Amino acid sequence: MKQSKLFTKVIKEAPKDETSLNAQFLIRAGYIDKLMAGVYTLLPLGLMVYKKIEQIIRDEMNAVGGQEVYMPSLHPIDRWQATGRYDDIDVLFKFKSYYSKIDYVLGPTHEEVVVPLVQKFASSYKDLPVAVYHIQNKFRDEKRAKSGILRGREFMMKDLYSFHTTQKDLDKYYDKVMDSYVRIFERCGIGADTYTTFASGGTFSKYSHEFQTLTESGEDIIHTCDKCKIAVNKEVLTDVKNACPKCGNKDLAEKKAVEVGNIFKLGTKYAKPFNLQFTNKDGKKEYVVMGCYGIGLQRLMGTIAEINNDEKGIIWPENIAPFKVHLLSLNQNKKSAKIYKNLIKAGIEVLYDDREASAGEKFVDSDLIGIPYRLLVSAKTLKENSVEIKKRDSDEVELIKLDEVVNKFTKL
């Protein structure tokens, strides 16, 4: 993409009303724009990053047998009354149609939709297990939106719901999803800072598991065991007697973290109100046993930006960067255009800074946007029949010959 055509621009000063690092960088670099508290637009660059993350999650969900659907945001209230959550969830957006006077709910999560949906098709043990997921915007009327895109009121979330004949089958699948989550966060470049964390399980299981990424801007306190690379949420620390549930290590470190994912064993909590039952081999009815598994996409994106940066800007992990290469032309647009075309032809994602701007401005913008590789074309480099290559996270520069450029990136 040509940077001159990008309708957004890098801005020098962060808006007054954003104090969190993720929002400041993401807004300044042109990834997101704030509509109101807790509600953000994804701009072209931001949507590219979002889609990279989404695709990683989709890959992994498909790999554990998830079937993707799309469930609406607009819900009838009777579903929510059926589970008792209409009056229970304080973040529920409720409203009345102006014309028909009918009451609606904007979905904060989708058990109330997916359970009756699966009920229509799963009636025998032969139909189970089944796993359904969707990636969709959720609405939560948070008392206080905060930390940029880490806690919003409207945001995209991947929710996977699994349906099983037995607790044992759920347990097995739950472990599989847990591994899949570890892979997702690794592929998103935050694996090293993300801890599988024991957390409160609610009424139907002893624990749930959260995936907590270490950062000062997080809202949770976790206690990490560095031997096992797992953690315990402070909420349940006394339940595990202040020790690592895996190895018994009592030397845990208290740290702040943000919850980027959460997996739950729901048991029959939602099967019961909707009477989701299957017929077993003996012809008897049994309740379906469920699990649910969520990841907030904007929160994940914000967390990645929050922990991958320096004073100059974002440093995107390669897998989720909007582009692989940022090609800067210092008044060498003819030569640069050729390089750009060749890279595109080779299938490499390039942001090409073809603007009439000073060298300094291009460098500063490039650092802020945070694309992994910077290619520089200038009179100096062309004298050597070369371009300069620099990684965003390194100060080392290297000259490579013009005819080796494409080759260099197809190998990376």
Added chain:
RNA sequence: CGGGGUGUAGCCUAGUUGGCUAAGGCGCAUCGUUUGGGACGAUGAGAUCGGAGGUUCGAGUCCUCUCACCCCGACCA
């Protein structure tokens, strides 16, 4: 929802005990000079000061109400 804070041009800010035509920077437009780390000069466009009401000869400035946003806390299947 409790406490604290902030609203002046697209963005960041200044604006004295109430006083004249609301100031500067960024960004934007035009011209010229620049061109390897946010270039320089000149000219120009752009705000009835979050909104409503009030006090006053006179309100960005004082009072009341209200809206929005930020931070701390509470809350977060």
